[in-house]
Amino acid sequence: MTENIAPYIALSGVRRAYRIGGEMISIFSGLDLTIPQGDFVAVMGPSGSGKSTLLNMLAGIDSPDSGTLRIGTSRLDQMGEAARAAWRAHNMGIVFQFYNLLPMLSVAENVELPLLLKPLSRKERRIRVDKVLDLVGLAGRAKQYPALMSGGQQQRIGIARAIVSDPGLLLCDEPTGDLDRKSADEVLEMLRFLNRHLQKTIVMVTHDPQAALYARRTLHLDKGDFVEEKRAA
Amino acid sequence: MSTHSRQALVMIRTNLSSLPRRLAISTSMILSVALVVCVLAGFLAMAKGFETALNGAGSPAVAVILGGGTNQETGSDIPASVIRTLDAMTGDLGVTRNADGQLVASREIVVPVDVKQTTDGAARTLALRGMDAVGPSIRDRIELSAGRFFAPGAREIVVGDRLANEFGLAVGDVIRLGAVDWTVAGHFSAQGSAFESEMWADLEAVRAAFDRQGQVQSLKLRLTDPVTLKLLQDKVTTITGTPLVVLSEADLYAAQSGRTASLIRLFGWPLALLMAVGATAGALNTMMSSVTDRTVEIATVRALGFGRLSAFLGTWVEAIVLAGAGGVLGLFASWAIFNGWQASTIGANNTSMAFQLAVTPDVLVTSGLLGLAIGILGGALPAFAATRLPLTAALRARG
Ligand SMILES: Nc1ncnc2c1ncn2[C@@H]1O[C@H](COP(=O)(O)OP(=O)(O)OP(=O)(O)O)[C@@H](O)[C@H]1O
Numbered sequence: 076m077t078e079n080i081a082p083y084i085a086l087s088g089v090r091r092a093y094r095i096g097g098e099m100i101s102i103f104s105g106l107d108l109t110i111p112q113g114d115f116v117a118v119m120g121p122s123g124s125g126k127s128t129l130l131n132m133l134a135g136i137d138s139p140d141s142g143t144l145r146i147g148t149s150r151l152d153q154m155g156e157a158a159r160a161a162w163r164a165h166n167m168g169i170v171f172q173f174y175n176l177l178p179m180l181s182v183a184e185n186v187e188l189p190l191l192l193k194p195l196s197r198k199e200r201r202i203r204v205d206k207v208l209d210l211v212g213l214a215g216r217a218k219q220y221p222a223l224m225s226g227g228q229q230q231r232i233g234i235a236r237a238i239v240s241d242p243g244l245l246l247c248d249e250p251t252g253d254l255d256r257k258s259a260d261e262v263l264e265m266l267r268f269l270n271r272h273l274q275k276t277i278v279m280v281t282h283d284p285q286a287a288l289y290a291r292r293t294l295h296l297d298k299g300d301f302v303e304e305k306r307a308a
Numbered sequence: 309m310s311t312h313s314r315q316a317l318v319m320i321r322t323n324l325s326s327l328p329r330r331l332a333i334s335t336s337m338i339l340s341v342a343l344v345v346c347v348l349a350g351f352l353a354m355a356k357g358f359e360t361a362l363n364g365a366g367s368p369a370v371a372v373i374l375g376g377g378t379n380q381e382t383g384s385d386i387p388a389s390v391i392r393t394l395d396a397m398t399g400d401l402g403v404t405r406n407a408d409g410q411l412v413a414s415r416e417i418v419v420p421v422d423v424k425q426t427t428d429g430a431a432r433t434l435a436l437r438g439m440d441a442v443g444p445s446i447r448d449r450i451e452l453s454a455g456r457f458f459a460p461g462a463r464e465i466v467v468g469d470r471l472a473n474e475f476g477l478a479v480g481d482v483i484r485l486g487a488v489d490w491t492v493a494g495h496f497s498a499q500g501s502a503f504e505s506e507m508w509a510d511l512e513a514v515r516a517a518f519d520r521q522g523q524v525q526s527l528k529l530r531l532t533d534p535v536t537l538k539l540l541q542d543k544v545t546t547i548t549g550t551p552l553v554v555l556s557e558a559d560l561y562a563a564q565s566g567r568t569a570s571l572i573r574l575f576g577w578p579l580a581l582l583m584a585v586g587a588t589a590g591a592l593n594t595m596m597s598s599v600t601d602r603t604v605e606i607a608t609v610r611a612l613g614f615g616r617l618s619a620f621l622g623t624w625v626e627a628i629v630l631a632g633a634g635g636v637l638g639l640f641a642s643w644a645i646f647n648g649w650q651a652s653t654i655g656a657n658n659t660s661m662a663f664q665l666a667v668t669p670d671v672l673v674t675s676g677l678l679g680l681a682i683g684i685l686g687g688a689l690p691a692f693a694a695t696r697l698p699l700t701a702a703l704r705a706r707g
């Protein structure tokens with residue numbers, strides 16, 4: 076187990092409710108969770124259980140109604156909207172289920188987007204973009220447009236964009252949800268590589284038990300709380 | 309470049325390159341802005357053209373004396389006694405005298421006459437001006453462009469170039485004005501000014517033909533220098549018996565052009581502004597649907613850490629670019645349609661005056677700015693809405 080390692084992500088007493096049709100629906104009422112640095116966590120659970128909500132809170136896109144949410148040394152629950160945006164830009168990468176690439180931009184330009192938020196020269200940005208495109212096996216596709224590429228390739232562009240600014244944390248919401256088995260395995264292989272060899276902490280939401288096998292551990296979210304799945308390492 | 313401007317630039321770029329996705333509604337915004345700009349430019353060009361025609365008519369070196377308490381030629385009357393008194397005045401009046409020391413003055417009357425147009429046969433009321441033989445030479449910038457000036461006492465007219473063109477009046481033609489026939493003796497140019505809408509003839513011949521014996525409406529004198537107008541005014545005030553007004557020809561026409569040009573603008577501006585309000589509502593609608601169309605893209609880059617400012621600027625600049633495109637289109641159209649367009653209106657002396665619409669740089673700038681304002685105002689609210697997109701909801705949608 077991982078209890079002896081200093082937690083990197085720590086949620087305690089997190090509450091979050093949504094107003095749906097005039098009624099407040101509670102998603103989390105006092106969630107506690109710790110994730111150590113270098114972990115690769117798969118989050119599973121029924122639809123509507125709050126997986127995306129959790130991931131959005133970790134990303135600073137959504138914020139808890141109450142409770143504390145700490146990542147590294149930052150208290151996300153105490154930051155304003157602009158501070159959270161800046162924090163995102165420097166500390167995490169997000170991989171979306173539907174890739175969310177900008178169709179008007181080339182592969183390289185899509186990957187470059189997070190670097191525009193950093194004080195880097197055009198040349199420095201190019202070097203970094205080339206490096207991550209090489210890492211995801213898309214060197215030579217830099218000038219193409221994503222719309223013409225397969226789902227697996229588009230998701231690899233999405234991963235390249237998520238890691239181009241070298242964040243410590245990767246958040247993936249059903250990264251293989253829209254992919255066939257073979258493409259999904261390639262993407263998951265890549266995530267495992269990033270976790271094992273580049274020490275990225277990864278939180279991945281998935282519906283796919285096979286995908287969860289790539290993670291170091293799996294958390295089952297149900298009725299607003301976690302049950303850790305025990306499995307042989 | 310700061311990271312903020314880099315964010316804004318890439319947002320503006322992606323935004324503009326996604327315009328083909330919203331071709332129809334973006335085109336409709338461009339066209340409605342173009343229409344507003346074109347309409348305003350049309351009115352302003354009309355007012356400007358009118359001013360140009362009338363301002364060109366007046367010279368600051370020509371003095372006009374009017375009688376009877378009016379400051380325009382219509383209704384003015386100068387008794388013969390006044391002219392005798394002026395003639396008898398010795399010393400410097402500030403006006404030119406001939407070699408014999410007599411005042412160089414032109415007594416004038418203006419008679420409205422109906423003339424049939426060659427094209428459609430419709431009659432138009434034109435100004436026939438009776439004047440002394442020195443009349444043309446007192447004025448500035450009058451040149452004979454064909455034939456000769458009228459002979460004293462003869463039923464001859466010289467016709468302004470613009471009228472000659474419009475009514476097909478060639479030298480030697482005979483035309484019936486009132487009850488008698490007149491021969492066209494020549495054409496004159498006045499550099500496009502309002503004078504070109506007049507016909508000039510000998511004073512006595514006009515008086516005789518229209519039963520205006522002895523009448524003088526205005527007296528034109530040549531000032532030795534524009535500043536000597538004051539001197540003439542001082543001398544004329546010593547003449548009692550009838551109220552007299554002395555003003556420069558430039559002021560006479562400027563006052564008239566000012567009234568009509570203001571009227572044109574007074575009509576044009578509210579119409580253009582009303583249309584602009586409609587176009588702004590249209591722009592608002594166009595830009596709101598642009599934000600809806602780009603929701604996932606905006607939310608995605610915001611999730612990557614882009615600031616709200618980039619979302620605002622991306623949308624706002626799109627609105628301004630579309631309005632700018634509409635403005636350019638409208639200006640180009642107005643220039644192509646209106647510039648040099650002949651128009652006529654009731655000018656001086658209740659007679660028709662022709663002028664050309666003038667789409668000048670200041671007309672273009674003013675109407676263009678109105679077009680831009682539509683984009684700036686109509687785009688601001690949607691741009692603000694773009695900064696307030698709920699990211700969680702936006703990211704739930706399929707990218
Ligand atoms: N922005 C929002 N406004 C209102 N309700 C929301 C919002 N986001 C989530 N919810 C509600 O909160 C609940 C949890 O949503 P969430 O997206 O976290 O579930 P999930 O576990 O990711 O589900 P899925 O497996 O279908 O993606 C759902 O009932 C959803 O309708």
Ligand SMILES: [Mg+2]
Pocket residue numbers: 126127128248
């Ligand atoms: Mg979800």
